[in-house]
Amino acid sequence: MNSPSKSPTVDEAPILHVDLDAFFASVEVLDNPALQGKPVAVGGAGERGVIASASYEARRYGVRSAMPSVVAKRACPSLIILPGRFDRYEVYSRQFHDVVRDLTPDYEPLGLDEVFADLRSLRRLDVRPLEAAATLRRRINDELGLLCGVGLGRNKLFAKLASKESKPRVVDRGLVEGSGVFWVNPEQEAEWLDVLPVRALWGVGPATAAKLAQLGLTWVRDLARVDEATLAQHVGPAMAAALAAYAKGDDYREVVVDRALKSLGHDQTFARSLSGVDEVREALRVHAGVVARALREKDRVARTVSVIVRFDDLSSVSRSQTLSFGIDDEVAIEAIGEALLQSVDLSRSVRLLGLHASGFLERSENQMQLSFGIETASRDAKAGAIALSRGRQVGNEALRDAIDEVRRRFGRTSLGTASELREDGVAVATQRGRHAFGPEIDGDEGDVTREP
Numbered sequence: 001m002n003s004p005s006k007s008p009t010v011d012e013a014p015i016l017h018v019d020l021d022a023f024f025a026s027v028e029v030l031d032n033p034a035l036q037g038k039p040v041a042v043g044g045a046g047e048r049g050v051i052a053s054a055s056y057e058a059r060r061y062g063v064r065s066a067m068p069s070v071v072a073k074r075a076c077p078s079l080i081i082l083p084g085r086f087d088r089y090e091v092y093s094r095q096f097h098d099v100v101r102d103l104t105p106d107y108e109p110l111g112l113d114e115v116f117a118d119l120r121s122l123r124r125l126d127v128r129p130l131e132a133a134a135t136l137r138r139r140i141n142d143e144l145g146l147l148c149g150v151g152l153g154r155n156k157l158f159a160k161l162a163s164k165e166s167k168p169r170v171v172d173r174g175l176v177e178g179s180g181v182f183w184v185n186p187e188q189e190a191e192w193l194d195v196l197p198v199r200a201l202w203g204v205g206p207a208t209a210a211k212l213a214q215l216g217l218t219w220v221r222d223l224a225r226v227d228e229a230t231l232a233q234h235v236g237p238a239m240a241a242a243l244a245a246y247a248k249g250d251d252y253r254e255v256v257v258d259r260a261l262k263s264l265g266h267d268q269t270f271a272r273s274l275s276g277v278d279e280v281r282e283a284l285r286v287h288a289g290v291v292a293r294a295l296r297e298k299d300r301v302a303r304t305v306s307v308i309v310r311f312d313d314l315s316s317v318s319r320s321q322t323l324s325f326g327i328d329d330e331v332a333i334e335a336i337g338e339a340l341l342q343s344v345d346l347s348r349s350v351r352l353l354g355l356h357a358s359g360f361l362e363r364s365e366n367q368m369q370l371s372f373g374i375e376t377a378s379r380d381a382k383a384g385a386i387a388l389s390r391g392r393q394v395g396n397e398a399l400r401d402a403i404d405e406v407r408r409r410f411g412r413t414s415l416g417t418a419s420e421l422r423e424d425g426v427a428v429a430t431q432r433g434r435h436a437f438g439p440e441i442d443g444d445e446g447d448v449t450r451e452p
């Protein structure tokens with residue numbers, strides 16, 4: 001139960017669980033605002049199809065995930081069932097993980113729309129879990145346009161139960177707002193847990209719940225009445241051990257952090273939306289600097305650059321390009337980012353701009369150690385300068401090829417061609433039709449003749 005007068009420390013609420021609301025269905029609504037307010041589900045529409053995700057409007061009619069689509073359609077005849085688009089969900093999932101990562105690198109994703117985080121490494125930063133949870137929730141809403149529930153607790157069991165508790169719920173066909181953030185106070189854990197149905201416990205699906213019901217075990221408090229050995233005879237030793245622990249509020253599972261870095265990026269939601277190519281370009285330049293510095297800090301080079309643009313109407317566009325070589329400097333990242341942006345219609349106001357790098361190589365794995373015109377003091381030595389200029393030449397050629405490739409794939413719409421590549425950090429003014437990237441080309445056009 002929440003105790004509003006008290007704000008727990010990291011040691012009192014070390015584990016955080018965040019779960020996006022109606023994730024797939026919400027992404028479909030974001031991508032197609034005409035679906036707003038309608039009962040929408042993602043799933044198989046065929047006779048044997050099953051609902052994977054349902055909007056709250058659909059849930060008001062009793063539509064639930066894992067429900068056969070035929071049954072869902074009967075419960076809600078106006079239900080719009082859409083096929084899943086996992087590439088889109090992955091884009092949002094990555095952004096979601098990026099927001100969590102800004103809070104702490106100690107997180108464990110569970111599927112695309114859930115994450116556990118261990119806040120203990122933030123102890124010395126004097127982070128307050130309730131505030132951190134509220135900020136996380138606000139950022140996910142502002143930057144992704146998605147709602148979520150955040151739970152805090154002593155362990156994974158309570159954190160996950162708490163996030164569920166924080167969510168909106170359907171009562172008598174009406175939607176009751178959730179608190180958004182919920183903390184299970186250790187002093188009240190027992191009374192809070194006892195009244196939950198066993199079905200609420202992790203791993204207890206319909207089959208296990210039915211077996212437990214046969215034993216007269218409906219509520220978590222009922223579990224305390226049976227010993228683990230008896231339980232094991234019915235549900236197996238592993239489940240019995242887990243249930244016995246859960247019934248006491250214990251959960252020994254750690255947050256398992258995947259230290260393999262998969263993506264690095266910078267997203268920004270603008271207080272005042274950007275309008276016009278120049279403003280977006282300027283923001284991209286800043287983003288490129290942030291991403292490049294992060295890459296160098298982590299000693300990685302990235303082969304894939306992605307840009308995400310979200311407009312004021314919350315529709316969004318993402319583009320990405322994988323190169324044959326890895327890059328880690330702002331000039332190259334910005335150049336690829338700009339080439340990607342050229343295929344995006346920027347006549348509408350831009351609410352969010354994201355720039356991401358992924359497809360990492362260790363620096364030593366990068367076949368072509370390229371340089372794109374960034375000077376550093378240590379490179380100033382004479383021998384270094386010669387190597388650098390050769391590297392820069394090769395690098396700039398490879399980069400131009402990569403930009404040409406982006407244009408072949410995506411075409412271009414609204415950006416001009418000025419100062420696309422900087423040499424020595426200086427903008428190079430170029431003339432349409434004459435500059436090194438070749439003239440403007442159509443989407444699928446092949447070769448571009450370059451000026452020498």
Ligand SMILES: [Mg+2]
Pocket residue numbers: 019020021022023113114
């Ligand atoms: Mg969810």
